[in-house]
Amino acid sequence: MSKLLSLPVVAIAVLIVVLNAAYIIDQAEQGIIVQFGEPIGDVVSEPGLHWKLPFVQEVRRFDRRLLAWDGDVSQIPTLGREFIVVDTTARYRIADPLQFLRSVRDEAGARTRLDDIVDSVARDIVSGTELEEIVRSADWSVDVAEIVEEEGITLDESALERPQKGRGQLEREMLTAASRLMPGLGIELVDVRIKRINYIDTVRTQVESRMIAERQSIAERFRSEGQGRSQEILGDMEKELRRIRSEAERQAQQIIGKADAEATRIYGEAYGKDAEFYKFFKTLESYDALGENSTLMIEADSDFFRYLESTRRR
C-alpha cells in the first residue's frame, strides 16, 4: 500500500523538478541564466526547449525583436530662436543582453536612459540648426523663380534655398551621437527619426498671421493683375479697331482713286477726240441738270436768245 501511494508522490516530485529544469525560449526572446543573481554562461538566443539547474538558476528573458521608443515632446529653440516642439522616435534592439541586464536591468530602465540620451542629443542638434534645415531634406528641389512667377510674391532668394544638411542628415547625426553611448547599455540603436516638428502656440499664431498677410497680398496682386490685363486687352482691342478701320479706309480710298483715275482716263480718251465739241456737249448736259425754279441768265447776244428772236421774227 505504501509502495502504491509513494509512486504518484515520487512521480509528481520528479515532474516538478523536470518542469523547473526545463524552460522555453520563445522565438521573440533571448534569455540569460542567472544563478543567485550572477549571470551564468552565454546568452540563450536559440528558441526552443532548454535545460537549467532546477531551483538554483533562473531565466531572465529579453525581447529579441526591434523595439520602439517614443521620446517626450520637447520645446527647443532653433538657431534662429524660433521655439519649436520636437517629437522624436527611435527603434532599438537589445544587442547585448548581459550588458543590458547589468546596466539597465529591464526595458523600463532602458527607456529612461534612452529618454535622457536621445532627447539631449536631439536638443543639441536642433538648437544648433536653423529651422529650414530640419524641415527640408537634402533632395530639396524647389524652383524659386517658378514660385515667384506663380505666386507673384517677391521672395528672398535665400529663403528657399537647399538646406546644407537637411532632415535626413540631421537624423543620421542624432543616431551617430546617441549610438556612441549605446554599447554601455547593451543596446543597438537602429534609427532615430524626427516624428513631429511644430511651432509652439505663440509662434504658431504669428506664423498664421504672416500667412494671412501673405495670402492677402497675393489676392491683391490677382485683383490688380485682373485690372491690368483687362486694360491691356481693351487697349489691344482699340488698336485693332483702329487698324481695321484705317486699313479699310485706305483700301477704299485706293479703290476709289483707281476708279477715278480709270474714269479720268476714259473720259480723257473719249473727249480728247474733240475738245471743243466736248465742252459744248457738257454744257448742254449741265443745262439738263438744272433744278426746278432755278434762274437762268442768258446774255442777249447768246445763241439761244438769237434763236428766240429769229423765231419771233418769223
Next chain:
Amino acid sequence: MVRGKDWLEKALIGKGWHERATGRASAGGNGGSPPGPPRRSRFDASPRHLGVGVALIVVLWGLFSCVYTVQPEERAVIKRLGRVVGIADPGLHFRLPFGIDTVQFVATERVLKQEFGFRTERGEDEEGRSRYAQGDYTSESLMLTGDLNIIVAEWVVQYRIADPIKFLYAMREPTRTLRDLSESVMRRVVGNRIGSDVLTVGRVEISNTARDEIQEAMDKYDNGIHIITVELQDVVPPPRVQPAFNEVNEARQQRERMINEANKQANQAIPRAEGEANRLVSEAEGYATERVNRALGEADRFNSVLVEYRGAPEVTRSRMYLESLRRTLPRVGTVLMVQDGQVPPLPLLNLRDAQPRRPARQPEEGQQ
C-alpha cells in the same frame, strides 16, 4: 499526433490515473450491476469518480486543443515549444496539445488601414455615410511646409501583412512603428515642398513618395508589412488662415472675370469693326465699278454722238442746243436776259418771289 498521444498516456500512467480510468471503462458498461453497489462506500467511490472525471476532462481538452481552424483571410504561425516551425494555410489543422504547439493567427489577406488626423468610427450615420470621430487629432495632422508655413494634412495608410512570421518576430510593435514612421515620412515629404504646392499640384507625388519611403523603412526593419497605398485626404491651411486662402481664390476668380469681360468686349467689337471695314471696302468697290461704268458709258455716248456730229457739225450742234433748252426751260423758274452795258440784273431778283409761276410759261410760249 502520435507523439502527442504517447505523451498523454505517459502522463496518465505517471499519475496512476490510467489504470483507474481503464478499470472504470471496463466496469462502466454495467455501472448499475448488482455486485458493485452494496459494497461501494463513499470513501471508495469518490477518488475513483474524481479520477475518471479529471481524466475525461484532460482527454477532451487534449482532443479539442489538437484542432484549429484557419480562416480564409488568415495565416497561422505555428510555434513548437517557442520555436516557429511553419505557417498554416486556411483550413482545418491539427497541432500538439497542452501548449506544446501554439498558434498565432495573422490576417494576411486583409487590407488594414491607419488613419492620421482623423478617425472613422464603426457604423454609419442615418444617411449611410461614414461617421468620423469628434476628437481633436490636429497634433497628428499639423505640419510644416518647406516655406515654414503651417498646413493641416490628413492621410490614410493602407497596408497588408505580407509575411506573418516577420510581422510577429521582427519587431515588437510593428503597427505602432508603422504609425510613427508614417508621421515622420509624411512630415519629411511635406517639409520638402512649399505650401502652395502641397495644397494643389503636389498631392499625388506626395502620396507616392510617402508610400515608397514608408515601404523602404518597413523593408529596413524587415517587419513583413507591405504598404499598399498612402492616400492624402484633406489638405488644408490652418483654420485661421483659411479665409485668406479663400480670398486668394476669389481674387483669382475676379481676375479671370475681368479678363473675360474685356475679352468679351473685344470679341464683340472687333468682328463688328471687321464687318464695317468690309462694308466700306465693298462700297468703295461699288463706287469704283459705278464710276468706271459711267465713264465708259458716257465715253461711248460721247463717241457715238461725236461720230454723228462729225457728219454734219453745224446742224447737229444747233439741234442739240435747242433740244437741250427745250428740256431745260420748262423747269427753269426765271430767265433773265443780260445785255452788255445795260442795268445789271440784281434788282430784278427781288421780284421773282412776287410772281413765281408766271415767267415760267413765257419761254414756253416763246418756243411755240
